[in-house]
Amino acid sequence: MPEVPDLEGYRAYFNRRLPGVGVGQAAVTIPIVVRAPKEEFAQALAGETFAEVCRRGKYLLFPFRSGRLVVVHPMLSGRFQYCDPGEKRRSKTAFVLGLDNGMELRYFDDRLMGKVYLAVHEGELSAVVPRWSEMGPDAMSPELTEELFVQRLQKYRGQIKNVLTKEQCVAGIGNAYADEVLWEAGIHPYRRRVELSDEALGRLYGAVRAVMQWATLIVAERMEAEGLPDDHYRDHLRVHRRGGEACPRCGSRISEITAGRRITNFCRKCQE
Template sequence: MPEIPELEAIRGFFDEQLTGRRIEACTVRIPVVFRTPASEFRQTLPGDAFAAFRRHGKFLLLQLQSARVIAVNPMLTGRFQYIDPAAKMPAKTCLVLAIEGGRALRYADDRLMGKLYLLPADRLESIPGWAENGPDLLDPALTEDVWLARIAKYRGGIKNILVNAAFVQGIGNAYSDEILWEARINPYTPRTKLTTDDLRRLYRCAHAVMAWATPLARAAMVKQDTLDYEERRDFLRVHRRGGQPCPRCGTPISEITANQRVTSFCRQCQPELPA
């Protein structure tokens, strides 16, 4: 599932490569992922052009010169390509935009779980859940003190809180493991057992992990002027590294699967707190 580092890398690449470029044609291949009628994409996108690119939580926002936005939530398996049109097309390619200059912008989704919207820029709150969810992790308004005030409202295991979009947006399963490892906090620790210093450290580590991972995510998917996103996170230090040595202490990484979620952590660096 794309999280902040992948989406920030894609956003930055699009900003460099697509700003000002015109959409010459639009092909809808698999309509099931479209939350705005596919006909609106087909009929109104050609002739429009990209103005800017933003990210909000796990949404990528492609702003158009017509004051509209293509809002994409890739969910688990949504992937983007910006590539030579002759390149092999993934089987579950849902949307293809022919872009001025000869490249194609594609959105593919193996499980067809993603969601694509085309709507006025001032109507983003009409997207289900948009207004109810918490702030983006990288929102400057989410200061350390605001983080503390917000997290105090939640109980339960700290990893479950980090991946809860009602608390904060943009953190998913993979990077929550990395953040907790960086902060030396066990993922199953109840929030109520963590001190204020622990929670402040967690805030700082969350930002540090995103800053560290974003250029590495970009290097994994971008080659010069081509984007071909396959989820390759071989730079991660603990997530899905079960049995491998912890890069900090050498203890084998533990891996627990529950509710279709893999949690990876180091029992030495991230010990359980006493009951």
């Protein structure tokens, strides 16, 4: 699932290419993914001009100068192509925007789990995007101070990894980066939030900020150098999907537990 660094990478990539570019034509090719009638989607976007792309939580927003927005929630397998029209389309391409710079912007989703929404203006997002108004502050937002972070976590009592990945608590952290954040903070993923001291929660806040910042830099640089990926970059992660390898901090073996189709990796020695 794309998380903050992945979507920040897309945001940076598109903001070097899309603002000021016009949409010549738009087509919905898989209606089940686009939560608007395909004719309405195509007519609304034809003739629009891109403004600056932005992100909230695990949503990527494509605003236009008219105020309209296309909101993409990629879920597990949503990806983008920014390419020449002659390049072969992926089989699960859900929409295509033909641009006046000669390129196409495509969204494809191999599992068809993602969702694409069309809003007339920003004030309509809560009505158009389910649970939009329930989302917590973004993990990278300047408004998410340590005090606010701790306050929001204190609303929950369960396992700290589950709490971190709740969009209602803090938006943008998923399974992979929750492992990285908890390793950075030295906190066991199955510890209950109520067992953690204020000092531990402060470490966790610092880890969220640090991990999101360095991972975003890596992902954004790779996207710019290599182009949009077919899968999410994960080879820079220290513990996630590295079960059986040596912990980079203490050298102990990294544990791996699979529960509910979700993999959790952590170090039993240096995460308490």
